Amino acid sequence: MIKFFLMNLLLSFIWVALTGSMYYSNFIFGYLLGFGVLWVMNRDETDQRYFYRVPKIISFFFFFLFEMIKANIQVAYDVITPKYFFKPGIIRYPINAQTDFEINILSTFISLTPGTLIIDISDDRKAIYIHVMYLKDEEQFIRSLKTGVERKLLEILR
Structure with missing residues (x-):
C-alpha cells in the first residue's frame, strides 16, 4: 500500500513538473490522474487496499469537515x-x-x-x-x- 502511495506522489510531482504550474489544484489534479493511472495498471493485482482506502479517506475528510463546521456554528450561535x-x-x-x-x-x-x-x-x-x-x-x-x-x-x- 505504501508503494502505491509513493508512486502516486511521484506521478503527481512529475505532472506538476511537466505542466510547469506549482499550484495546489494542479498537484491535486496530478494526484487524481496518477491514482487513475495506477488503478488501471494494477487492476489484476491481489492487493487493492490502496484503491479502496483513498476514496474512503477523501469521503471521511469531507464528512468530518461538515461535522466540524456544523458544531462550530452551533457553538458560535450559543456564544x-x-x-x-x-x-x-x-x-x-x-x-x-x-x-x-x-x-x-x-x-x-x-x-x-x-x-x-x-x-x-x-x-x-x-x-x-x-x-x-x-x-x-x-x-x-x-x-x-x-x-x-x-x-x-x-x-x-x-
Missing part, C-alpha cells in the same frame, strides 16, 4: 446569543476500536469536534468517557458517533 442553549453531560461511549492506535485516533477526532471533550478511557479499553456540551439525547448521540465518525474511521484503519 453570541444572550440565552445559553447548552445542556452539558458526561456519557460512557462503548467503542468498537481494539488497538491503541485506533482508540487514539478515534478519541482525537471526537475531541476535535467543538462541544466534545474526552475525559478518560476505561481500564478495559471498551469505553470512552466523553463530556458533551449539547447532550439532548444520550442514545441519539451515541448512535450518531457509532454510525458516523467511528464507523468511517475504522473502515479506513482496518
Whole structure:
C-alpha cells in the first residue's frame, strides 16, 4: 500500500513538473490522474487496499469537515446569543476500536469536534468517557458517533 502511495506522489510531482504550474489544484489534479493511472495498471493485482482506502479517506475528510463546521456554528450561535442553549453531560461511549492506535485516533477526532471533550478511557479499553456540551439525547448521540465518525474511521484503519 505504501508503494502505491509513493508512486502516486511521484506521478503527481512529475505532472506538476511537466505542466510547469506549482499550484495546489494542479498537484491535486496530478494526484487524481496518477491514482487513475495506477488503478488501471494494477487492476489484476491481489492487493487493492490502496484503491479502496483513498476514496474512503477523501469521503471521511469531507464528512468530518461538515461535522466540524456544523458544531462550530452551533457553538458560535450559543456564544453570541444572550440565552445559553447548552445542556452539558458526561456519557460512557462503548467503542468498537481494539488497538491503541485506533482508540487514539478515534478519541482525537471526537475531541476535535467543538462541544466534545474526552475525559478518560476505561481500564478495559471498551469505553470512552466523553463530556458533551449539547447532550439532548444520550442514545441519539451515541448512535450518531457509532454510525458516523467511528464507523468511517475504522473502515479506513482496518
